[in-house]
Amino acid sequence: MITRNGDSRRDEIVRVALALLDEEGLEAVSLRAVARRLGVRLNTVSWHVKTKARLRELMADAIFAGISLDGLPDDWRDRTTELAHRFRRALLAHRDGAFVVAGTFVAEPATLRAAEALVAALLDGGLEPRDAGWTCWTILYFTLGLTQEEQGATGAVAGLLESAVTPDSHPALARVLPHLVDNEFTRRFEFGLDRILDAAARG
Known part of the structure; x- marks a missing residue:
């Protein structure tokens, strides 16, 4: 269940969407599928990410978040x-x-x-x-x-x-x-x- 407020709820939705992506591929990722995985109503997910296109943008940013900027060369x-x-x-x-x-x-x-x-x-x-x-x-x-x-x-x-x-x-x-x-x-x-x-x- 989604139990927290604000951005943390949106982050949880994105984490679940990425888990679905890894398990079943991009075609399986939808607001409805994420809601089902979380055990909440579709409008609960829609409230936080609005559209499938917006969910994809947030997923893309989460993928970019996997790029470490530590220990980069000087040259x-x-x-x-x-x-x-x-x-x-x-x-x-x-x-x-x-x-x-x-x-x-x-x-x-x-x-x-x-x-x-x-x-x-x-x-x-x-x-x-x-x-x-x-x-x-x-x-x-x-x-x-x-x-x-x-x-x-x-x-x-x-x-x-x-x-x-x-x-x-x-x-x-x-x-x-x-x-x-x-x-x-x-x-x-x-x-x-x-x-x-x-x-x-x-x-």
Whole structure:
């Protein structure tokens, strides 16, 4: 049962929503399902989070809260790299975590704290404000996109490509096919992040 008032009740709702996410996936998360898990009426949950979209925003911020800002390197590039890795790990810590965060724009404390740390690292690297802002978005988009692919990977895409691509029909794709369908997500992440930061450093 929900027994406390104010923000603590909302936090409890978000914790239950994340538990449902981890157990059953994003499609199973709804205000009604959360109310049922808590043993309360739907309007009790609706009072605190209003809509499913708002619940998803709060869940996204809770995922960002899993990003520790302790013990970060002093060097701007090392710090940016470490923050990006911590962001990815926070997404992977929850089933469908990247799908929860993608498509939301959350001005909540944990999200803003992580964004502040990332942008500060880029500014410390000498990037102009516009470049720091756009590089921040680039890192976030890249991390979300790759992690969504990783969390949704079933092997079906690989099978479709392997059956459709031949050296005669698509010679360029055929040459790189093993690297398109592998599951080297960590190495792909490191590869892409390095190139984003190489471009940022060049200005």
